[in-house]
Amino acid sequence: MTRRERIIAYCALGAVFFFWGTTYLAIRVGLETLPPTLLAGMRFITAGTVLFIFLRGWRRERLPTGREWLHQALVGLMLLGVGNGLVVWSEVWIPSGMAALMIATSPFWVAGFERLRSDGERISPRALVGMLVGFVGLVLLVAPGLFGATLSVGYVLGMVAIQIACASWSGGSVYAKHHQTKVAPLMGAAVQMLCAGVALTLLGTTLGEWRVLHFSPRSLMALCYLTLFGSIVAYGSYTYAVQKLPLSVVSTYSYVNPVIAVLLGWIVLGEPLVWRVMTAMLIILGGVALVKTAAKRPVTSEQQAVSIEANQRAEVLRGTTKACSVATN
Structure with a gap:
């Protein structure tokens, strides 16, 4: 990788750091009047279509082959269809800052999936300690929902959905990292968003969400923000960074996103910022940091x-x- 490519890759990662930290708030605002599945579906269909037309009409990028379409569709469904779709749904039940904190466990899932590969990273004792520390942070984070007055079926389901989303996102990222194609990163992102958007829209239609669809100025602005910055800019940057940088470096976006999301949820939405949430955030991020600093770089063939x-x-x-x-x- 050249120096110019390295600079671009880290700039792309910086965009992921910031914009994905703000999308939790935008999702929360969009859900005020828009159903979750259609919100995600419309976001990705619009973003994928705009990016695809730009790449074909302006930059003359080549079309993916049939096999490459299938590969990108699988990645898109794992990362966006299941991964992001469940995150949007979960925010119907849990605060945006808490959703971001739960997603900070994604590197744990990445470490687990890498362990399943013969050429993946191996978990060291230090990494195991980090996972235990992160688990303690999760217990502290979800304690009110498990033992306190806020316990509800929706709250618990939201927490479970977030972890399924993390597993799907992490598995898709590991798969994409180890099965790269010759498709340009941005074209791959466009195809992934198109496929995931179609799948989510069909699911939303099946669930009857069109009957409750209603646009307000706030939700429309949130959808536009998610489409432009959360998808075209941030997701396009993520796919580029995954191909150019080590996955352990790219996954550090989950360290920064919760801080931005929690602060925005507190400032804009008035979500509580109590000592327990702050302590849990520090414990979780500390555990993730232990896992990533202990990760051994695999030796390639x-x-x-x-x-x-x-x-x-x-x-x-x-x-x-x-x-x-x-x-x-």
């Missing part, structure tokens, strides 16, 4: 080949030196 070749050259060099020494003596 190319690196193994280079190492073997270097050893062979060293053996030849030592043999040549020894032969010259014998001849001299």
Whole structure:
């Protein structure tokens, strides 16, 4: 990767840091009058269509092949269809800041999926400690919903939905990282959003959400913000960063997003910012940091080949030196 590509990749990651931290608030505002599944579906169909037309009409990007379409569709359904779709649905029941904090557990899921791969990262004792620390943070975070007065079926279902979303998003990210195609990152993002948007819209239609669809100035502005900044800018940046940077680096977006989301939820929506939430946030992020700093970078087949070749050259060099020494003596 060239220096220019590295700079662009980190700028893309910076966009992910900020804009995805703000989307939790935008989703919460959009849900004031828009049903969750159609909100996500309309967002991704619009963003995918705009980006696709721009890439084909302006930049003349090539169309993906049939197999590449299937690959991008699978990634889109895992990341956006299930991953983001369940996040939107969960925010009907839980505050936006809490949703962001729960999603900060995504690196734990990434570490688990990487462990299942022969060429993936291995979990060290330090990483296991980090996971336990993160679990303690989760217990503290969801304690009111489990033991307090706010316990409800919707609250518990929202928490479960968030974790399913994290698992799907993380699994899709690991799959996309290890199964890259020749499709340009932005074209891949456009196809993923189109496929996920169609799936979510069909699901929303099946659930009868069109009957309760109602636009207000606030929800329309939220939808436009999610489409432009949350999808076209941030998701396009994410797909680029995943291809150019280590997944352990990219996944750090979940460290920054909760801070932005919690602060916005507190400032704009008046959501409570009590000591328990702040403490839980610090514990969760501390656990995630332990996991990521303990992650071992996998040795690829190319690196193994280079190492073997270097050893062979060293053996030849030592043999040549020894032969010259014998001849001299």
